[in-house]
Amino acid sequence: MLHSVNARSPWVRTWTEIRGNKLAFLSFGIVVATALIAVFAPWLAPHSPEAMQLVEGRLLPPFFMEGGNTSHVLGTDATGRDVLSRLIYGSRVSLCIGIVPVFFGCLIGIPVGLAAGYLGGKVDEALMRVTDILLAFPSILLALIIVAFLGQGIFNLMIAVGLASAPAFARIVRSAVLSERNREYVASAESLGSATPRIVWRHIFPNITSSLIVLFTINFASALLEAAGLSFLGLGVKPPTAEWGAMLADGKNYFYDGWWMIVFPGIAIFLVVMSLNILGDSLRDALDPRAAKR
């Protein structure tokens, strides 16, 4: 009995799907590995990410090239900082500026979507109009404006990317609520005299969790890309903080002398974003058949 109840939980279904699909499992592994690297960065990184070697050791190539050595496996950058260590430490900031905004987007988007879907009428109309406007706007522009007015910096960057991702959550939660709210279980809860917040939280919300898991994964990918892009433009983290997008920005002026400065951080971003996208796609196919058809 307990088993059958568990099997229906969206978390369990998510896990079952990941385990059953090789590609999804690999992607999941990459994301988890990156997260572990981020957590254990101080133990994994061979050097300090900010230690410069200005006299000797600038622009050392990776170990497999002539002139490189195994002390700096992926080479050093223009100020002699170890690229591998910066990548490892950079995963902390990069993952953070990818995932924190999505939580933030959920925090705003989910209540808005729940309210619009469940209350309907004028509330729905008003909330969805605003959401429509925000959705029509390119999200990076939205983020740029917010950074422009709040000022540059990592915290404002996260707020900006988060606000830009909120409308998508509001939309999807609303449509999920609309399709759930006329079900019999809601009517029966209502007739038993449950209060509205309780119905929404205890009855409707668990039924849209799988849509949310999917949306969260896909949004994590796009938020990571967007945040890295903003930091690449110099609107996010400030030097000398190690972050993948900012590392690319540092490397872009050293094409001739140090291709490794732009190749490795790029691969890191690409791998994580691609893994999240694969994960999101396969979860959507499995958990959310309605969305998969769209």
Added chain:
Amino acid sequence: MFALVVRRLLFSIPVLLLLTLVLFLAVKLVPGDAALVMAGERATPEKVEYIRQALNLDKPWYTQYGMYIWRLVTDFDLGQSLFHDRPIADLLSTAVPATVELGFAALVIALPVGVVLGIASAVFRNTLIDKAATSTALAGVSMPIFWLALILMYVFSIQLGWLPTSGRMSDEALFDPALDSVTRMYTLDGLLIGLKTGEWEVFQYAVKHIVLPAVALSTIPMAQISRMTRSSFLEVLGQDFIRTARAKGVRPSMVIFKHAFRNASLQIVTVSMLQAGTIFGGAVITETMFAWPGLGKVLVESISSRDFPMVQSGTLFVGCVFVLFNLTADVLYGLLDPRVKKGA
């Protein structure tokens, strides 16, 4: 149909007004004295005072807002850029054509490639072709544009030396933008010059400059168009009339290109129209990367230099364009699908 357009147009007015209000109030979020922030740390008190006066920052916000809207509506006055010290309308009039040119070039690449990839993977569903096409699309949405741009530059400009890394026109070209540019889109100008004089040099330079940024910019819309094409094609291919066509012996190529394509084209057109958002979002980064003097680059610069009037007016402009694009997508949808037209 007409009524629908009018209704949608009327509806855009409050949307745009709301946008101006939000952009306007955003300046209030600026920590500290806005005039001081805009003028910069080393500004003279006179300059700060000048900005305060020019933007009416010493008056209550509703007065400021009223004056802003009034000037906007009566004189189309978008204000003055603080950083460039020029009318914003002037700056937009050169930046916007550059972005349009680049965006259009990107769409010219993205649309055919995306549609072909999408159709191929739908027709050869679950084969190697499908896998290759969907992986390409997946890589396209996962690729950071700025990274792709760097790699393109490294390979095609630095290693091979085929294409330039930045700008819109070579210095060697006998082309003075101020005199020779009619459309302000250099490829188009080059084409016109070529047709008129038989000298294709300008056109060649313009095309060489636009190739790399356009390719970089095209990846995400290409991927999205291909995904959309695939799913709408699969939907159409599963319908009865396709089975009927096949059963009565219509050639397979006919079934795909005539029966299925016409029906799937509806969604393809709409999705492509809505790519304008993605393209503009990408243009912000691509233009900065390739030193392409378009709207995206101007906006990023105005943010770094705290040129708030420029940020406001630039964004307002983009907002108007988006409202227009969404409207066009809706109208096209109606034109292509008789059921929607009737419903309206």
